[in-house]
Amino acid sequence: xxxxxxxxxxxxxxxxxxxxxxxxxxxxxxxxxxxxxxxxxxxxxxxxxxxxxxxxxxxxxxxxxxxxxxxxxxxxxxxxxxxxxxxxxxxxxxxxxxxxxxxxxxxxxxxxxxxxxxxxxxxxxxxxxxxxxxxxxxxxxxxxxxxxxxxxxxxxxxxxxxxxxxxxxxxxxxxxxxxxxxxxxxxxxxxxxxxxxxxxxxxxxxxxxxxxxxxxxxxxxxxxxxxxxxxxxxxxxxxxxxxxxxxxxxxxxxxxxxxxxxxxxxxxxxxxxxxxxxxxxxxxxxxxxxxxxxxxxxxxxxxxxxxxxxxxxxxxxxxxxxxxxxxxxxxxxxx
Amino acid sequence: xxxxxxxxxxxxxxxxxxxxxxxxxxxxxxxxxxxxxxxxxxxxxxxxxxxxxxxxxxxxxxxxxxxxxxxxxxxxxxxxxxxxxxxxxxxxxxxxxxxxxxxxxxxxxxxxxxxxxxxxxxxxxxxxxxxxxxxxxxxxxxxxxxxxxxxxxxxxxxxxxxxxxxxxxxxxxxxxxxxxxxxxxxxxxxxxxxxxxxxxxxxxxxxxxxxxxxxxxxxxxxxxxxxxxxxxxxxxxxxxxxxxxxxxxxxxxxxxxxxxxxxxxxxxxxxxxxxxxxxxxxxxxxxxxxxxxxxxxxxxxxxxxxxxxxx
Ligand SMILES: Nc1ncnc2c1ncn2[C@@H]1O[C@H](COP(=O)(O)OP(=O)(O)OP(=O)(O)O)[C@@H](O)[C@H]1O
Ligand code: SF4
Ligand SMILES: [Mg+2]
Numbered sequence: 001x002x003x004x005x006x007x008x009x010x011x012x013x014x015x016x017x018x019x020x021x022x023x024x025x026x027x028x029x030x031x032x033x034x035x036x037x038x039x040x041x042x043x044x045x046x047x048x049x050x051x052x053x054x055x056x057x058x059x060x061x062x063x064x065x066x067x068x069x070x071x072x073x074x075x076x077x078x079x080x081x082x083x084x085x086x087x088x089x090x091x092x093x094x095x096x097x098x099x100x101x102x103x104x105x106x107x108x109x110x111x112x113x114x115x116x117x118x119x120x121x122x123x124x125x126x127x128x129x130x131x132x133x134x135x136x137x138x139x140x141x142x143x144x145x146x147x148x149x150x151x152x153x154x155x156x157x158x159x160x161x162x163x164x165x166x167x168x169x170x171x172x173x174x175x176x177x178x179x180x181x182x183x184x185x186x187x188x189x190x191x192x193x194x195x196x197x198x199x200x201x202x203x204x205x206x207x208x209x210x211x212x213x214x215x216x217x218x219x220x221x222x223x224x225x226x227x228x229x230x231x232x233x234x235x236x237x238x239x240x241x242x243x244x245x246x247x248x249x250x251x252x253x254x255x256x257x258x259x260x261x262x263x264x265x266x267x268x269x270x271x272x273x274x275x276x277x278x279x280x281x282x283x284x285x286x287x288x289x290x291x292x293x294x295x296x297x298x299x300x301x302x303x304x305x306x307x308x309x310x311x312x313x314x315x316x317x318x319x320x321x322x323x324x325x326x327x328x329x330x331x332x333x334x335x
Numbered sequence: 336x337x338x339x340x341x342x343x344x345x346x347x348x349x350x351x352x353x354x355x356x357x358x359x360x361x362x363x364x365x366x367x368x369x370x371x372x373x374x375x376x377x378x379x380x381x382x383x384x385x386x387x388x389x390x391x392x393x394x395x396x397x398x399x400x401x402x403x404x405x406x407x408x409x410x411x412x413x414x415x416x417x418x419x420x421x422x423x424x425x426x427x428x429x430x431x432x433x434x435x436x437x438x439x440x441x442x443x444x445x446x447x448x449x450x451x452x453x454x455x456x457x458x459x460x461x462x463x464x465x466x467x468x469x470x471x472x473x474x475x476x477x478x479x480x481x482x483x484x485x486x487x488x489x490x491x492x493x494x495x496x497x498x499x500x501x502x503x504x505x506x507x508x509x510x511x512x513x514x515x516x517x518x519x520x521x522x523x524x525x526x527x528x529x530x531x532x533x534x535x536x537x538x539x540x541x542x543x544x545x546x547x548x549x550x551x552x553x554x555x556x557x558x559x560x561x562x563x564x565x566x567x568x569x570x571x572x573x574x575x576x577x578x579x580x581x582x583x584x585x586x587x588x589x590x591x592x593x594x595x596x597x598x599x600x601x602x603x604x605x606x607x608x609x610x611x612x613x614x615x616x617x618x619x620x621x622x623x624x625x626x627x628x629x630x631x632x633x634x635x636x637x638x639x640x641x642x643x644x645x646x
Binding site: 055089091097102117121152 | 536537538540541542543544545546547548551555556559560633634635636
């Protein structure tokens with residue numbers, strides 16, 4: 001398998017009046033060609049900041065990548081110039097945003113917004129670009145594409161707009177598609193349709209997808225691997241099977257328990273108590289300590305080491321560490 | 336579309352009728368008559384003169400005579416300058432006023448928008464502060480004060496620009512500056528704030544994510560949206576420019592319509608007052624209509640004729 005993206009020790013901070021927000025604090029993950037990696041986690045844990053960093057779309061100032069590397073096909077994007085990034089954006093890496101109602105420019109026709117990316121990146125004529133746009137509209141399932149190209153965003157429903165945004169993101173045949181909560185703003189039935197569309201497109205084009213969501217239902221449907229983020233760190237990563245059937249981090253376990261399931265009764269839904277730590281002054285130890293039912297003395301003092309459970313399953317929790325296990329055992333013994 | 340235009344025209348006529356009526360009432364509620372201070376007029380002559388201009392008729396008869404003159408677009412002769420008709424005065428003065436107004440609003444729009452864009456793109460930088468300081472000054476200094484200051488500085492002190500009249504492009508600089516600065520400042524501030532707001536929108540982020548250049552992003556994606564609020568205040572600015580010409584034509588001795596208008600009020604030259612008011616009101620109403628049309632062209636969500644359904 002070819003690694004197309006490799007993120008190492010990524011740190012991103014925002015300078016604000018209240019101090020420095022450490023939104024992303026050492027994130028490692030990679031992406032293989034043609035796979036779908038889901039990044040899940042509570043609101044504010046740094047999912048969007050991570051994905052925006054890959055595109056180098058962090059508003060700067062106040063935002064800054066303070067440490068780490070993002071290597072895309074061997075090139076470190078953290079070191080790329082703005083001009084180099086402009087060539088990568090839309091052509092190699094594309095992005096889809098959460099709200100399709102605001103992602104399209106209300107004063108430009110769908111057609112002109114669709115083809116502009118293509119015209120920017122490829123030496124094609126307007127006519128060829130239009131033909132490609134028609135094919136893309138067809139691919140994402142928009143009827144009467146010819147006619148629809150001349151219309152404006154307000155003439156489309158939310159689901160249709162998200163299809164257009166997807167067509168727009170894919171028009172240059174990128175290698176990597178970053179979708180930041182692409183279905184959150186949509187109705188449940190439309191959500192399912194859009195997810196199916198992602199699957200179909202991936203089958204057809206072989207595009208790799210980073211899917212950001214806090215909806216584990218979405219993840220269960222289309223992810224190959226799952227990275228769980230908490231307070232600016234990836235605390236557990238594994239294949240879909242590993243995460244759903246063998247979650248090791250207490251936070252992941254809590255997250256799974258808080259998902260509504262059809263086969264269980266309503267009252268078994270248990271939200272995780274408490275709130276994530278303040279990212280102005282994140283704790284030195286495990287950021288989940290205050291909410292963790294298994295927290296030990298060592299937890300809030302030293303950040304847990306990285307434990308490799310399988311070739312694909314990694315977790316950062318003292319419970320997985322031999323020394324942590326000993327501490328836990330002695331703590332239980334002394335009680 | 337046709338239905339919309341017909342409706343708008345009916346509204347425009349009603350508006351005009353109200354303005355005409357109000358002007359008529361105001362005009363006649365101010366004490367005095369065109370012949371009051373004329374020397375050597377005895378009672379008979381005065382009565383004859385008033386009869387000649389129908390001033391002896393009851394007010395409502397005069398009102399209908401005025402209405403008729405408006406419909407036929409013939410306001411009759413000026414009382415004070417009997418050799419010229421009101422239409423003569425208009426055709427002599429208005430082109431000059433129009434030129435002053437058009438040059439000023441064009442300068443105001445172009446420089447205001449440019450200043451606003453630059454300030455927004457250099458948000459919180461040196462250029463932004465300088466531009467906004469100019470803008471605040473421009474908004475707070477009334478044009479007649481600015482005019483006298485400009486004359487003082489450039490005509491009297493440096494002697495590089497003529498102080499008055501409207502006879503060459505050089506003569507146009509000071510009046511245009513005086514008239515354009517206020518609206519320019521308003522446009523610059525509005526463009527800046529609306530540009531800043533538009534630049535935070537998702538579709539701008541989307542445009543960046545497509546790899547578009549900053550120039551494309553600003554001019555293709557941001558500007559049109561940022562200019563919507565500017566277009567909506569254009570009507571008000573036009574009205575301001577219009578009244579501004581009255582004042583500045585006095586200061587710069589420009590032989591435009593404003594000069595005749597102010598004179599006519601001082602001398603109670605009823606036909607000229609009425610004619611000018613009607614003409615300017617009609618002009619302004621038409622301009623406001625054009626502004627609406629432009630707005631409709633800029634924003635596809637606003638359809639001037641039919642409602643379009645979602646699908
Ligand atoms: N422009 C910014 N200025 C200051 N802080 C920011 C900025 N953008 C993000 N942050 C901070 O970074 C942290 C992570 O934000 P991020 O948007 O990545 O969260 P998220 O995981 O995407 O959450 P959500 O599910 O709500 O989208 C938050 O604490 C947020 O306050
Ligand atoms: S390191 Fe400690 S506090 Fe953190 S999740 Fe593991 S057991 Fe809980
Ligand atoms: Mg987010």
